[in-house]
Amino acid sequence: MADKTIKGLEPLAQTFEGASQLRIAIVHARWNDKVIKALVDGAIAALLKQGVKEENIVLKTVPGSYELPFACQKLIAGGKAQAANAAPSLLGGATANLLSLVDDPARTGTPGPESSSTAAAVREFDAVIAVGVLIKGSTMHFEYICDAVSHGLMRVQLDTGTPVVFGVLTALTDDQALERAGLGRGENKGHNHGEDWGNAAVELASNAAQWGKGAI
Numbered sequence: 306m307a308d309k310t311i312k313g314l315e316p317l318a319q320t321f322e323g324a325s326q327l328r329i330a331i332v333h334a335r336w337n338d339k340v341i342k343a344l345v346d347g348a349i350a351a352l353l354k355q356g357v358k359e360e361n362i363v364l365k366t367v368p369g370s371y372e373l374p375f376a377c378q379k380l381i382a383g384g385k386a387q388a389a390n391a392a393p394s395l396l397g398g399a400t401a402n403l404l405s406l407v408d409d410p411a412r413t414g415t416p417g418p419e420s421s422s423t424a425a426a427v428r429e430f431d432a433v434i435a436v437g438v439l440i441k442g443s444t445m446h447f448e449y450i451c452d453a454v455s456h457g458l459m460r461v462q463l464d465t466g467t468p469v470v471f472g473v474l475t476a477l478t479d480d481q482a483l484e485r486a487g488l489g490r491g492e493n494k495g496h497n498h499g500e501d502w503g504n505a506a507v508e509l510a511s512n513a514a515q516w517g518k519g520a521i
C-alpha cells in the first residue's frame with residue numbers, strides 16, 4: 306500500500322562531536338503555556354540526547370511570540386558580551402567555566418538546565434531556539450504577529466550570524482497546536498516538534514562553527 310504521506314524530516318545518522326561544548330539558549334513565549342511547556346521540554350530532551358550539557362542550556366521567557374525576535378537579538382548580543390568579558394588570558398578563553406550569570410526563575414519542572422549555582426560555559430550562544438505558539442483568533446492579530454515574528458527571527462539570525470531556530474507554531478486551531486506538541490486529544494497524539502528544534506539547533510550550531518572557519 307502506498308504511504309499515507311511523503312511529508313517528514315529525514316533524521317541524520319551522524320552525531321555531532323562538539324555538542325558537549327555548545328551553549329544554546331531557548332527563549333519561549335508564555336502564551337498558550339500548556340503547549341509551550343511540552344515543546345520546550347521536547348527541545349531540552351533532544352539537546353541533552355545530542356550531548357549538550359544541562360548547564361549550557363539557558364532558558365528565558367517573554368510574554369508573547371511578538372517579543373521573540375527582540376529577545377533573541379539581545380541574548381545573542383549579551384552572550385557575545387559575556388564571552389568577551391571572560392578575560393581569555395586568565396580564564397582559559399571564551400569557553401572558560403564560570404558561574405552562570407543568567408537563569409529563569411519563572412520556569413519549574415524541567416530537568417535542571419542552568420541554575421545560578423551550576424558552572425556553565427561562558428561563551429557566546431552557538432544557537433538560539435525561539436519557541437512560541439500562535440493560535441488564530443477572530444481578528445487579524447494572528448496574521449500580523451506570524452508575519453512579524455517569522456521575518457524578525459530570520460533577520461536576527463542573518464544579522465548576527467548566530468542560528469535562530471524557528472520554534473513557532475502558527476496554528477489555526479487548538480488541536481493543531483496540541484498535535485504538534487505531542488499532546489493531541491485524538492487517537493494520534495502527534496509529534497513533538499520541540500524535539501526537531503533541539504536537533505536543528507545542534508546541527509546548525511555545529512555546522513555553522515565548522516563552515517564559518519572554512520572547514521567545508
Ligand SMILES: Nc1c(NC[C@H](O)[C@H](O)[C@H](O)CO)[nH]c(=O)[nH]c1=O
Binds near residue numbers: 372437440
Ligand atoms: N495571541 C497570541 C499572542 N499575543 C501576544 C503578542 O505576542 C504580544 O505579546 C503582545 O502583542 C505584546 O507585544 N502571543 C502568542 O505567543 N500567542 C498568541 O496566540
Ligand SMILES: CC(=O)[C@@H](O)COP(=O)(O)O
Binds near residue numbers: 440
Ligand atoms: C494569535 C493571536 O493574535 C490571537 O489569538 C488573538 O486573538 P483575536 O484575534 O481573537 O484577538
